[in-house]
Amino acid sequence: MTTEDCKKAVLDIIADIAPDEDLSNVKSDVRLRDQLQLDSMDFLDIVMELRKRHGIEVPEADYLRLASLDSCAEYLTPKFNALSAKS
């Protein structure tokens, strides 16, 4: 999986949990919270959906690494790849 695929996977989740947000112009390097109306409940859902859909665990101490799409990609891409290597 590339970092772009990873960003898309995160955006797909956000599109489902916050269908009232416009995701067409989300900037990769800006905190999601600063460009979208997402609160801590929504971030919990991103984490829960990552586990449910992709089997990826994000411990609470690492939640901050989901701040922007870039940081998500940096943090999650190796996890995605480690999982696909296993299967």
Added chain:
Amino acid sequence: MNSGSKYDVAIIGAGLSGLAAGIRLAHFGKRVCIFERHNAVGGLNGFYSIGGRKYDVGLHAVTNYVPPGVKGTPLGKILRQLRIDREEFQLCPQKGSRVSFGPAGERTLRFTNDVAVLESEVDRLFGSQVDGFRRLADAVRAVPLSGDAALGSARAFVGTFIGDPVLVNMLLCPLMFYGSAREDDMDAGQFAIMFRALYLEGFARPLEGVRVMMRVLLEKFRQAGGERRMKCGVRELRVEGGRVTGLVLDSGEEVAADQVLSTIGLAETGALRGIPPDSRPRLGYVETISVLNRQPSELGWGEDTIVFFNEGERFEYRNPSGQVDTRSGIICFPNNFEYGEGRLLPEGVFRVTCLAGYGAWVGLPEERYRSDKLRVFDEVQNSALRFLPAPPEPGALAAATVATDMFTPTTVERYTGHLRGAIYGSPVKCPDGRTELSNLFLCGTDQGMLGIVGAMLSGISIANQHILRS
């Protein structure tokens, strides 16, 4: 223990908070079962049928209504968290409501889903107080939605912004009526939640009532894989080593669950472990329902959605020692929402709610209970009529009435299990949902969030905080 079922989470009560929590937990893969003693879902916001007519139990209006596009509100949060599309709830905004004080409602503050209307009413009636009102509204906006901020007494809090005691009482009256479990005052944090829910946001209703919303929740819960057992109350919690180890059902069957969410109330949950209930005052209500063969507008009552009335200048919110306190109350016309062109309720409905003393209703012989209900029905309705425009001719209401129903605190207790029929539960709340048992949590009425949206948000946040997060 027999071979019975084992769940990740057992939820006691299929009201709005239990269903909302259940949807969250099932969606994220928990094996969850909701146990409900009654044969219908909804709890304090259920519905029932008599004589082919459908009635809502608790719902006058859904509070916390905001139009599409307004973000960062409780309604938006529950829709997202439950993956519900706004349209599914079919919410239609109110026409307009009012608070009317004085023997015949001489002082009236109108309010709608646009707070500017209330602000201009405060300006019209109380002139110099309007700046204080604006500051109060700003202070409420700054209170976090979680509502667990300890702010003390609502009367004291409002008093720091508004000097006129009549205005303080007029603003408090609807908020207390729609959610205070405390006599004569409310917790300031709850005041902020209610001020937002009623004045900054507003009222709405689906044309077909609360059952529209219940259907959506039930379908989501089913799709997520949740289980539901009806007519299947929990009569005992088995406790060992500071944990719930099992639930004993009314049938005697035992089930096990790693975690338990109870929506039935603080004292009511304690009773499942043999803890006697506290004797703190509980607030009960009577409600009269008149079904009319025409729209309320034909009797001159087409403009008001909800009317909060009080005959004096000070609003006293206490458990009456007698059967009912008709000095104040709530009138609701479910017909008077903006359902859209040509969409009308098939019949008119006129509901009046007043505070009622549980002690004066419980234990009455059947015949006496029935005759008292008839008498109190007239007292309640006649009190409310003082605050409505006179119908076109005398006797028009009686002539239009095709059916009536009424509930008392004992009715509420019988069908919902809430101690002394207290629809807002215990005066002491449990905002973090924790109990002294490590795997038992409370949500719903006694967690402290209010209204239909608040109940769902309560179930969601307790499920998130204590079960999904850990």
